Amino acid sequence: MDNLISNSNLINEQLARYGVKFGIYKNGVFNERLFPYDPIPRVISASDWEYLKTGLVQRVTALNMFLADIYSKKQIVADGVVPEDFVFSSSGYLAQVEGLEPPHSVYSHISGIDLVQAKDGDWFILEDNLRIPSGASYPLIARSLERKCSPQTFVDNHVVDNRSYGTMLKDVMDDMNCGGINVVFTPGRYNAAYFEHAYLAEQTGSVLCQPEDLFVENNVVYCKTLNGKERVGAIYRRISDEYLDPLSFLPESLIGIPGVMSAYRAGNVALLNAPGNGAADDKGIYYFVPKMISYYLGQDAILKNAPTYLPFYEEDRKYVLDNLEKLVIKDVAEAGGYGVVFGRDLDSGKLDEMKQLVKSQPRRWIAQEVIDFKDLEIMDEGRKVERKADLRAFVLTGKTCQVWASGLTRFSRNPASFVVNSSQGGGFKDTWILDK
Template identity: 45%
Template structure:
């Protein structure tokens, strides 16, 4: 079966060009007509202009472990594609409903895990899966959070694949609830498209995304400890050598709040303060882009200099809010992902709107047996892996790679899950050879405060290598602007 193509009703097997004469889907027709009239030389010059501007602005990410020829660390641009991914209004409405439902259930699960543990007592989620999980934080047990929200900013990865009738079906591939990144690229991609092709936005009713920083700040302020009329919000970054530092600085600047490092904060009498030129200033909400283990050397890793000593004491006392909450990782672990549909039914009494990808848990003997026998056809993932690492894509791997991964799974089956190799939907993409289909995913950013909100769309990531299913920027993927058409 051919992959579902977002723009055309059929896609070529070779991925060199769309099927000749294939019908254009209704929501792409106006754009396809415009694209057909564009000169290739003009498109190439626009692509070069985008790269120059992104480089000048400093929209880069660091690649850990990668080295330039001189041995120094390397920073790379995330390639930007000129052809947008377009989603019609009715599809977005349904996806949005599913995202609100899913994130609401995940926050209910996190509150339950750190309080009464009803879902564990009911046997819906195995207790050992949670309580023995590396991301479970006993220090959070019994801590009450504003609005009972643990994941204020959730990045939910969604893919699309063709069903038996060739219709595109959306699936949730992964929940990112700790420190999800990429929203700055969503915003910068839109600005770039409006700069390069302003006429397109006069002819298409594209839902705006520029208000995301306002929504984010509203969400963070809504999570402030009770009784504070004008909360002070800061963005906590590990520093300029972090791969997502551009985004940390960008969001702080867009929200008009301070960007701080751990050394800029201190705790006194269980309150958190920021050092300023005018003296200490109390901090009420910390939008942290630092992992749990590095947040507080008193509570977690004593060798960490990225966080602030005593911050967990202030947090547990209710004098500061950390977004996302410490301990959220227990809900986005890949070994917990298969239980999210059951969480939705348990907490909300509803059927899931968005489907999970079928998942085999290698900790279960029957699933392990199936996975070991069918590795060449599956995607096998380390439960704590991220960024496209710790993963085997069976159909694209050598026999030696499969055998090496097989031994790792046998040695530690509870550390792995496996899924069918979905043929991710493709979207026309401007590559060196011209316009060709490439596989994509979508990461909408869901904000939970007193209510659940989101900017329309999200970050579309694209696997630029022909045939590749790995869209992660650290693995050579690029990004596209995502258009939600307003009716």
């Protein structure tokens, strides 16, 4: 590990040379910056990983069953497990995909599940990201550079090889493919995660396509090539639902594929992830995931949610209003660390404002107990310091559901902050899963 620490500047220089950056829009201006790498890995034991892996497969399986249900029979709503108003008022719910069953009934092919480990060792799920979760490329390329600097490190420490991600993702695309080539669909280089789009296209042997490269004829998607047009069978799309097809969603979208939803509905192309997944990763729906696991699988949830309150319910609302100063409040429609408010950081005036918002828009918010999650060591100007860190685990679902033996560990560079998101200035480190 000392070799990695001594070579961390070199690795960061290589990451910059490869264009491993994260783009941020702020005040209407796009800025690219290096996604800072830290050389001290997060280490997860083989036994801890087996526990996490089992719980993650259980959770994503139930979430896929929930999506299949609410876009067809809606049995979970009819049985009163999840309130009807809660499901269909979600900004992520899309009436346009009602009754549309994707290949093999899989909705979330690439799930990014965010976890934290409390100081007592317990793991908690913070969020389920089922739309277009990003981040797998960063530990992949970091590990490849680490291995060049110090190959013996990984032999001596019995670290599970993480190079399988590209193969796993390709297998999922092949499983879903409706006949044709696989493509990774990017809106272009000004997207925050453009580096990842290009990198994963290379890793999976897919064609990297921008909006002008794809078109639809007779409900079939084609890619423009030097040799004419080639049929597309699976699209790993890295573009939000609302921009995907101007004929079905936002008509002003210039970065979508006109008619792609008709091709999808006709069964001629697979979309990974499926449109409409936002109905399951709404932060309010998160509250109900343990109930989904019990309802669909007849099992207790292996991985715990953070203790969560829904102001939508009167009893929870009263608790939140009485205890706001010690809770964290989240806007259910926000992502990337935005819309997160720690009650302890608010003065009396701001607390009153927040209480009024919770009272007037109870569906908009969830509240959670603040988990004092584990600090991990990072290098800061040549010395070791501790900072808050989370883990994004990647669960890939094709004909089978598998967890990638790695993950994106993000950390806060601010010693006072619990927010670790890349868009909020955090960095990342490699995640070592130890072999048995």
